[in-house]
Amino acid sequence: MSNRVYIKTVGCQMNVLDSEMVIADLKRHGYTVVDSADQADCVLYNTCSIREQAEEKTYSALGIIRQEKEKDPSKVIGVMGCMAQKDQELVFKRAPYVDLVVGPGQLHTIPTLLDKVRGGEGRQMAVSLGRKSGSQLEIARSHETFDPLRDPTMRPTPFQAYLRIQIGCDKFCTYCVVPNTRGPEQGRAPEQIYAEAKILAEQGAKEITLLGQTVNSYRFKHEDGTVTDMASLLEQLHDIDGIQRIKFVTNYPKDMTERLLETIRDLPKVSPYLHVPAQSGSDEVLKRMKRGYTVADYMAMMERIERILPEAAISSDFIVGFCGETEEDFQKTVELVKRCRYKNSFIFQYSVRPGTKASERLEDDVPRVVKSRRNVELLAVQDAIAKEDNLKLVGTTVEVLVEGPSKKGVKNDEGDHIIQMIGRTHCDRIVVFDGNRRQAGQFMSIHIDDASSHTLVGRVKTVEVVSIGSLV
Numbered sequence: 001m002s003n004r005v006y007i008k009t010v011g012c013q014m015n016v017l018d019s020e021m022v023i024a025d026l027k028r029h030g031y032t033v034v035d036s037a038d039q040a041d042c043v044l045y046n047t048c049s050i051r052e053q054a055e056e057k058t059y060s061a062l063g064i065i066r067q068e069k070e071k072d073p074s075k076v077i078g079v080m081g082c083m084a085q086k087d088q089e090l091v092f093k094r095a096p097y098v099d100l101v102v103g104p105g106q107l108h109t110i111p112t113l114l115d116k117v118r119g120g121e122g123r124q125m126a127v128s129l130g131r132k133s134g135s136q137l138e139i140a141r142s143h144e145t146f147d148p149l150r151d152p153t154m155r156p157t158p159f160q161a162y163l164r165i166q167i168g169c170d171k172f173c174t175y176c177v178v179p180n181t182r183g184p185e186q187g188r189a190p191e192q193i194y195a196e197a198k199i200l201a202e203q204g205a206k207e208i209t210l211l212g213q214t215v216n217s218y219r220f221k222h223e224d225g226t227v228t229d230m231a232s233l234l235e236q237l238h239d240i241d242g243i244q245r246i247k248f249v250t251n252y253p254k255d256m257t258e259r260l261l262e263t264i265r266d267l268p269k270v271s272p273y274l275h276v277p278a279q280s281g282s283d284e285v286l287k288r289m290k291r292g293y294t295v296a297d298y299m300a301m302m303e304r305i306e307r308i309l310p311e312a313a314i315s316s317d318f319i320v321g322f323c324g325e326t327e328e329d330f331q332k333t334v335e336l337v338k339r340c341r342y343k344n345s346f347i348f349q350y351s352v353r354p355g356t357k358a359s360e361r362l363e364d365d366v367p368r369v370v371k372s373r374r375n376v377e378l379l380a381v382q383d384a385i386a387k388e389d390n391l392k393l394v395g396t397t398v399e400v401l402v403e404g405p406s407k408k409g410v411k412n413d414e415g416d417h418i419i420q421m422i423g424r425t426h427c428d429r430i431v432v433f434d435g436n437r438r439q440a441g442q443f444m445s446i447h448i449d450d451a452s453s454h455t456l457v458g459r460v461k462t463v464e465v466v467s468i469g470s471l472v
């Protein structure tokens with residue numbers, strides 16, 4: 001039996017990492033990876049439930065794959081990830097040609113379940129326990145991941161890697177599906193994280209991005225009662241040779257402590273880049289979202305960052321059109337964006353998620369057109385700020401880690417000549433410049449000539465050759 005697998009990943013960095021693990025596992029079981037669904041014996045969709053649109057896209061993609069299945073009934077179709085956990089049996093109802101449904105905490109079962117489906121045992125499903133379907137420990141165990149199994153060839157680039165330090169979330173923001181799909185918050189043991197980071201460094205990772213839903217709330221309680229927090233974890237990881245940059249997402253505003261900020265300041269490998277979503281600039285809305293802070297708390301955090309890490313770049317997420325959001329509430333969000341001058345913000349229109357507190361208790365009363373207008377307005381304010389701040393960098397030199405050709409670069413790539421390359425600064429700013437593929441994975445100095453709201457445009461800084469005595 002031929003074992004070709006195709007995996008399609010949508011959603012956040014957690015899903016990118018999960019797909020990397022599943023592929024590593026399947027390769028160990030004799031599978032090879034192919035580039036498209038039509039060449040594959042098994043097609044896996046790694047899915048996201050964060051907004052309805054993300055799910056609808058997946059269901060329509062599954063609708064298209066149905067034709068493939070009709071042509072070749074032996075083709076196995078699997079749905080994994082957050083939508084698998086959230087919808088469970090509903091996936092089979094909405095897409096009857098799906099053979100396999102596996103939640104993010106059960107990904108290690110995929111090779112066995114694929115064997116069962118292919119061996120004629122019918123549909124298979126493996127999901128984690130619901131938030132009330134067992135003892136605390138049983139629920140937590142059922143959501144645990146199997147991160148040390150990794151496959152470097154599945155990474156977006158060989159020199160960048162994600163490293164999960166925290167599973168799940170216990171914040172239960174009223175709009176959010178993640179505490180249900182990913183289960184209880186669990187910090188992974190620092191020894192495990194350290195060992196994994198060392199392996200990543202040996203495999204050539206120069207930049208690691210630590211992942212958690214509220215990554216700066218990271219805590220691990222040891223058997224002797226001592227606790228490792230985010231600041232201590234960063235200090236430990238900083239020692240590892242080969243790793244030159246450490247980033248982490250996503251931060252929770254209330255846990256951005258002075259101690260953590262001072263640690264970031266004192267550890268040169270840790271990027272002075274903080275993604276700390278505010279979600280709204282209105283106290284009433286924040287309260288209905290159950291975010292656990294006020295605008296004043298958030299601004300106090302911004303003041304701490306400004307004082308301890310004045311060079312840091314800050315980014316945010318916002319939800320517009322949440323239940324009961326008035327025009328006045330929305331204008332407060334606009335004000336917050338103006339005060340914080342974010343490097344960038346991701347702006348989302350509120351989408352009701354079944355199973356969340358907001359879906360049960362609050363009315364989705366902001367019309368779609370109003371959500372869309374607020375989205376456009378907030379984005380325009382954010383983009384104008386980003387452009388102004390990026391233009392201030394024109395004339396300076398920044399150091400980037402080169403990631404590879406830009407989209408434009410790929411189009412022009414017909415050999416080894418100059419193409420547009422893309423890199424990122426320590427502060428996570430995107431820089432494009434003319435270069436060549438061999439530069440990917442290198443740190444380079446780029447002189448900035450121009451800027452837009454999302455991108456800096458520069459050129460490789462030519463090194464001046466200075467005569468240094470005996471060395472020349």
Ligand code: SAH
Nearest residue numbers: 175176213250277317318319348349350351
């Ligand atoms: N754990 C992270 C975010 C995870 S989800 C945090 O708390 O910051 C990524 C973003 O999706 C959120 O920050 C939020 O802005 C958005 N989001 C989450 N649920 C949403 C919903 N129901 N509708 C619209 N946007 C949502």
Ligand code: SF4
Nearest residue numbers: 169171172173176178
């Ligand atoms: Fe969702 Fe809130 Fe947890 Fe972020 S902190 S994952 S928004 S519940």
Ligand code: F3S
Nearest residue numbers: 011012048049050082
């Ligand atoms: Fe989506 Fe799950 Fe990530 S819902 S955003 S894939 S944690």
